[in-house]
Amino acid sequence: MRDPSTVRARLVALFLLGAVLFGYPLLAVFNLPGTVFGVPVLYAYLFAAWAALVALVAMVVRGD
Amino acid sequence: MLQPWAIALVSLAYLGALFGIAYWADKRADAGRSVIANPLVYALSLSVYATSWTFYGSVGRAASDGVGFLPIYIGPMLAAILFWVVLRKIVRISKANRITSIADFVGSRYGKSGLLAGLVTVIAVVGIVPYISLQLKAVSASFGLLTRYPDVATPAHATVPILADNAFWVAIVLAAFAILFGARHLDAAERHEGLVAAIAFESLVKLAAFLAVGVFVTFGVFGGFGDLFGHAAASARIAPLLTPFGKVSYADWTWLVALSMLAVVFLPRQFQVAVVENVDEDHLRQASWMFPTYLLAINLFVLPIAVAGLIRFSAGGVDADTFVLALPMAEGHQWLALFVFIGGLSAATGMVIVETVALSTMVSNDLVMPLLLRYGALGVSRRADLSSFLLAIRRGAIVAVLLLGYGYFRFAGEAYALVAIGLISFAAVAQFAPVILGGLYWKGGTRAGALAGLAAGFAVWLYTLLLPSLARSGWIAPSFVEQGPWGVAWLKPYALFGLAGLDTITHSLLLSLLANAGAYVLVSVLGRPGPVEQAQAVAFVDAMRRDAGPIRVWRGETTVEELRVLLGRFLGRARADDALAEYARGRGVSPDALAAEPGLVEHAERSLAGAIGSASARVMVASVVREEALGLEQVMDILDETSQVIAYSRELEDKKRALEAATAELRAANERLRELDRMKDDFVSTVSHELRTPLTSIRAFAEILADNPDTPADKRQKFIGVILKETERLTRLINQILDLAKIESGRAEWHTEALDLGELVREAEGATDALFREKSVRLSTEVAAGLPKVDADRDRLMQVMLNLLSNSVKFCEPETGLVRVRVACEPGRVRVDVVDNGVGVAPEHHERIFEKFRQVGDTLTDRPQGTGLGLPISRQIVRHLGGELWVESEAGRGATFSFTLPTTGSGRREA
Numbered sequence: 009m010r011d012p013s014t015v016r017a018r019l020v021a022l023f024l025l026g027a028v029l030f031g032y033p034l035l036a037v038f039n040l041p042g043t044v045f046g047v048p049v050l051y052a053y054l055f056a057a058w059a060a061l062v063a064l065v066a067m068v069v070r071g072d
Numbered sequence: 073m074l075q076p077w078a079i080a081l082v083s084l085a086y087l088g089a090l091f092g093i094a095y096w097a098d099k100r101a102d103a104g105r106s107v108i109a110n111p112l113v114y115a116l117s118l119s120v121y122a123t124s125w126t127f128y129g130s131v132g133r134a135a136s137d138g139v140g141f142l143p144i145y146i147g148p149m150l151a152a153i154l155f156w157v158v159l160r161k162i163v164r165i166s167k168a169n170r171i172t173s174i175a176d177f178v179g180s181r182y183g184k185s186g187l188l189a190g191l192v193t194v195i196a197v198v199g200i201v202p203y204i205s206l207q208l209k210a211v212s213a214s215f216g217l218l219t220r221y222p223d224v225a226t227p228a229h230a231t232v233p234i235l236a237d238n239a240f241w242v243a244i245v246l247a248a249f250a251i252l253f254g255a256r257h258l259d260a261a262e263r264h265e266g267l268v269a270a271i272a273f274e275s276l277v278k279l280a281a282f283l284a285v286g287v288f289v290t291f292g293v294f295g296g297f298g299d300l301f302g303h304a305a306a307s308a309r310i311a312p313l314l315t316p317f318g319k320v321s322y323a324d325w326t327w328l329v330a331l332s333m334l335a336v337v338f339l340p341r342q343f344q345v346a347v348v349e350n351v352d353e354d355h356l357r358q359a360s361w362m363f364p365t366y367l368l369a370i371n372l373f374v375l376p377i378a379v380a381g382l383i384r385f386s387a388g389g390v391d392a393d394t395f396v397l398a399l400p401m402a403e404g405h406q407w408l409a410l411f412v413f414i415g416g417l418s419a420a421t422g423m424v425i426v427e428t429v430a431l432s433t434m435v436s437n438d439l440v441m442p443l444l445l446r447y448g449a450l451g452v453s454r455r456a457d458l459s460s461f462l463l464a465i466r467r468g469a470i471v472a473v474l475l476l477g478y479g480y481f482r483f484a485g486e487a488y489a490l491v492a493i494g495l496i497s498f499a500a501v502a503q504f505a506p507v508i509l510g511g512l513y514w515k516g517g518t519r520a521g522a523l524a525g526l527a528a529g530f531a532v533w534l535y536t537l538l539l540p541s542l543a544r545s546g547w548i549a550p551s552f553v554e555q556g557p558w559g560v561a562w563l564k565p566y567a568l569f570g571l572a573g574l575d576t577i578t579h580s581l582l583l584s585l586l587a588n589a590g591a592y593v594l595v596s597v598l599g600r601p602g603p604v605e606q607a608q609a610v611a612f613v614d615a616m617r618r619d620a621g622p623i624r625v626w627r628g629e630t631t632v633e634e635l636r637v638l639l640g641r642f643l644g645r646a647r648a649d650d651a652l653a654e655y656a657r658g659r660g661v662s663p664d665a666l667a668a669e670p671g672l673v674e675h676a677e678r679s680l681a682g683a684i685g686s687a688s689a690r691v692m693v694a695s696v697v698r699e700e701a702l703g704l705e706q707v708m709d710i711l712d713e714t715s716q717v718i719a720y721s722r723e724l725e726d727k728k729r730a731l732e733a734a735t736a737e738l739r740a741a742n743e744r745l746r747e748l749d750r751m752k753d754d755f756v757s758t759v760s761h762e763l764r765t766p767l768t769s770i771r772a773f774a775e776i777l778a779d780n781p782d783t784p785a786d787k788r789q790k791f792i793g794v795i796l797k798e799t800e801r802l803t804r805l806i807n808q809i810l811d812l813a814k815i816e817s818g819r820a821e822w823h824t825e826a827l828d829l830g831e832l833v834r835e836a837e838g839a840t841d842a843l844f845r846e847k848s849v850r851l852s853t854e855v856a857a858g859l860p861k862v863d864a865d866r867d868r869l870m871q872v873m874l875n876l877l878s879n880s881v882k883f884c885e886p887e888t889g890l891v892r893v894r895v896a897c898e899p900g901r902v903r904v905d906v907v908d909n910g911v912g913v914a915p916e917h918h919e920r921i922f923e924k925f926r927q928v929g930d931t932l933t934d935r936p937q938g939t940g941l942g943l944p945i946s947r948q949i950v951r952h953l954g955g956e957l958w959v960e961s962e963a964g965r966g967a968t969f970s971f972t973l974p975t976t977g978s979g980r981r982e983a
Contacts, residue, residue, distance in 0.1 A: 019156055048315075054142060
C-alpha cells in the first residue's frame with residue numbers, strides 16, 4: 009500500500025474521470041447508430057468504459 | 073404445470089434455506105469464525121442495492137428508454153470509487169459512537185438530538201414506503217404471471233379483496249421472515265451476522281438467475297449479440313432505443329446519476345449493510361471495485377433482454393416489467409422460469425428484510441422509545457426489563473412498514489412502472505445528503521440548521537412527488553396536479569413556481585435539495601451551536617485525525633449501582649455486568665472498585681446506544697445521572713481546558729525558543745573555547761620562542777668559552793657579562809610568565825589595603841632613580857594635595873608603576889628625555905599619568921602593545937628591549953583592582969600612559 013493520501017488523491021481523480029466518461033459531452037459523442045462487433049456503439053462504450061474504470065480502481069486500491 | 077401451491081412451496085423452501093444460512097452464519101460467528109469477515113461477502117451484501125427494481129424494473133425502463141436505465145447503477149459505481157475516501161469516515165465515526173442507523177447518525181452528529189433522529193426516521197419511513205410497495209408489486213406480479221404458465225399476457229387490473237390479493241400474503245410472509253432474521257433477539261451492537269450472510273447469498277442467486285436469462289435469451293433464443301441487435305436495428309420501433317439520447321435528456325441522466333450516488337449510501341438498508349454491519353474498515357477498499365463489478369455484471373443483459381422482449385412480444389399485451397420472466401415462459405422453459413422467479417424473490421426479499429430491519433431499529437430507537445420515555449407512557453420508565461418490550465416495538469414496526477408498503481401498492485402503486493416508484497423513494501433519502509455530508513466536513517452545521525434543512529426538503533418532496541403520485545391514483549383530485557391547488561397555476565406540483573419542462577424526479581430533486589441545503593446552511597450560520605453540538609461536530613469532522621479522541625462534556629453525578637440497574641433494564645442483568653466489567657478491564661481496575669466517573673457514564677451511554685439509539689441512551693442516562701444544566705461555570709471549565717491546551721502549546725513554544733537560545737550560547741561558547749585554544753597555542757609558541765632567544769645566546773657564549781680556554785681575560789669577562797645579563801632576562805621572563813598565568817587564572821594572592829597613591833609614586837621614583845640617572849633622563853612628579861586613598865595591593869601596584877617608569881625611560885632619548893608623573897584626583901577615582909617625550913606609539917598600535925609578547929617596532933633589526941609582558945601584566949593588575957590602564961600617543965610625540973583606580977569605599981567590586 010502506498011502513502012494513504014496518494015491513494016485517496018488517485019481515487020478522487022478516478023471519480024472525476026468517471027464523471028467525465030459518463031457525463032454529457034462524451035455520451036453525445038457515442039450516441040450513434042451502428043455497431044461494434046455486433047453491439048450498438050453507445051452500449052459497447054458504456055460497458056467498456058465501466059470495465060476500464062473498475063480495473064483502474066482495483067489497481068489503485070490494491071496498490072499494484 | 074406450475075401450480076400456485078408448488079410455486080409457494082418452492083418459495084418457502086428457498087426462504088427456509090436462506091434462514092438456514094443465516095442460522096449457520098450466526099453459529100459460526102458465536103464460535104469466532106465469522107463468515108462475513110471478508111471483502112467479497114461485504115461487497116455482495118452491498119449488492120442488496122439491486123432489488124426487484126433492478127431485476128424486473130430495469131428491463132421495463134430499458135424497453136422504453138434504452139440505456140436510460142443505467143444512471144441508477146452508474147451513480148453507485150462512481151460513489152463506490154469514493155468509498156475509501158468518504159464512507160470510511162462514516163464507518164469510523166459510527167464504530168466510535170456505536171451508531172445503529174442513519175437516523176442515529178444524523179441525531180448524534182447534531183448534539184445527540186432526539187428530535188432530529190425522529191425527523192430522519194419519519195422521512196425514511198414515509199420515503200421508503202413506495203420502495204417497499206415496489207417489491208411487493210414485483211413479487212406478486214411475477215407470482216401471478218408464473219401461475220398462468222404458459223400464458224404470458226399481463227391481465228387487466230382488477231380489484232380483488234385484500235385476503236385474495238397475493239401481494240398481501242407476500243407482505244405477511246416477508247414480515248415474518250424479516251422478524252425472524254432481524255428482530256429475534258436484541259443485540260447491543262445491532263449487528264446481524266446471519267442476516268448479512270443470507271443477503272450475500274441472495275445477491276449471488278439473483279445475479280445467477282439474471283445472467284441465466286440473459287445468456288438464454290441472447291444465445292439460446294437469438295444467435296448472439298450480433299443477431300439480436302441486428303433484429304433490433306431493423307425494427308423502426310426498436311432502433312431508436314439504441315441511440316436514446318434526445319428522448320432521454322442529458323440533464324435527467326446527470327440528475328439520476330447524482331441521485332443514485334446519494335441513495336447507495338443514504339438508503340437506510342444501504343447504511344445498515346455498508347456502515348452498521350461493516351466488520352472491518354479495510355473491506356471498503358476492496359468493495360470499491362468489487363461492488364461496481366457486480367453492478368456491471370447484473371446490468372450487462374438488461375438491454376438485450378429488453379430488446380428481445382420487444383421483438384418477441386411485438387404484438388404487445390405483455391408488461392415490459394415482466395419480460396425477464398415472460399421470455400423463458402414463452403419459450404417453454406418452465407424450470408428456467410422458476411429459477412428466474414426465485415432470483416426475483418431473492419432481490420425483493422433481500423431488500424425488504426434489510427430495509428425493514430433498518431427501519432424498525434430507527435422506529436424503535438429514535439421514534440417510539442424517546443417518546444415513551446419522555447412522556448412516561450405505559451409505565452416504561454418504571455419497568456425493570458425493557459428488552460422484550462423493545463423487541464415487540466421492532467416487530468410491530470416491521471409489520472407496520474410492510475403493511476404501509478402494501479397499502480401504497482394497493483392504492484397508488486398500480487398506476488406506475490417499477491422504476492418510477494423506486495425513484496420517489498430515492499428522492500426522499502437524498503434529503504439526508506446535505507445534513508450528512510455537511511455534518512462530515514463542516515463544523516458549523518447546527519441542530520437547528522439540520523432540522524430546518526430536512527423539514528424544508530421533505531416538505532418539497534412531499535408536495536412535488538408523493539402527493540402527485542397519490543393524486544394520479546385518484547386519492548386526491550387530479551386537478552391538483554393538472555391545474556394546481558385551487559387552480560393556482562404556479563403551485564402545480566410538477567411545475568412549482570412555473571419550473572416546467574423537467575422530468576418529475578429532476579424537478580422535485582432540484583427544488584427539494586435547493587430548499588434543503590439552503591435552509592440548512594442559512595439557519596446554521598445564523599444560529600449558534602450548543603456545547604454538546606460543538607463537541608459532536610468536532611468528534612465527527614475530525615474523526616480521521618489520529619489523535620481525535622472522544623471529547624467529554626459530561627458534568628453530573630451518579631453511582632455505579634444506578635448505572636448497572638439502568639443497563640440491566642435494557643440489556644439484561646448479565647450483559648449489563650459484562651459491559652461494566654469490560655470497562656473495568658479497560659481501565660485496569662477490578663469491577664468492584666469502579667467509580668462513577670465521566671468515562672464510565674459515557675461507556676454506559678455507548679453500550680445503551682447500541683440497543684436503543686444514541687438519543688434515547690442520552691435521555692436514559694440523564695435520568696439516572698443528576699446532570700447539571702451546562703451552566704456558565706461548566707462552560708468556563710471547558711473553556712479553561714481549552715485555554716490550558718493553548719497554554720501548554722505556548723509553553724512548548726517558549727521551551728523551544730529557550731532551547732534554541734541555549735544552543736546558540738553553547739555554539740558561541742564553543743567558538744570562544746576554540747579561540748582560547750588557538751590563543752593558548754599561539755602563546756605557547758611565542759613563549760618558547762622568547763625563551764629560546766636568550767637561551768641561544770647563553771649557550772653560544774658558553775660554548776665559545778668552553779672551546780677556547782685561552783680566550784683573553786677581557787673578552788672572557790665580556791662574554792660572562794652577556795651570559796649573566798641573558799640569564800637575568802630569562803629569569804625575569806619566566807617570573808613574568810608565571811605571574812601573568814597566576815593573575816589570569818585567578819590564583820594570585822592579593823593583599824589589598826588602603827593606599828596613598830602619592831606615597832607609592834614617590835617610592836617608585838626612588839626605586840627607579842638609578843635608572844634615570846644612568847640614561848640621563850629627567851623625572852618630575854606632581855602629586856595633588858589631599859588625595860583620597862585607594863584599595864590596592866601595594867607590591868602589585870608598585871610593579872605597575874615600575875613597569876610604566878622603566879618603559880618610558882627606555883623610549884626616551886638620553887639627555888633630552890623628560891618623564892613627568894602626575895597624580896590627580898577625579899570624582900570617585902584617582903588618576904595617574906606617566907608622560908614622556910620619547911618616540912611615542914602610533915595610534916594603530918595603541919591596543920596591540922597591551923597584547924602579550926607584542927613589541928612595537930622592527931623586531932628583526934632592533935634588539936628587543938623587554939620581555940613584551942610588562943604592559944599586559946600591568947593592565948591585568950589595574951583591571952583586577954577595578955581600574956583601567958590605557959595609552960594616549962602619536963608616533964614621535966611622546967606617549968602618555970594613564971591608569972585610574974577607584975577610591976576606597978566608592979563601591980567597586982570586591983577583589
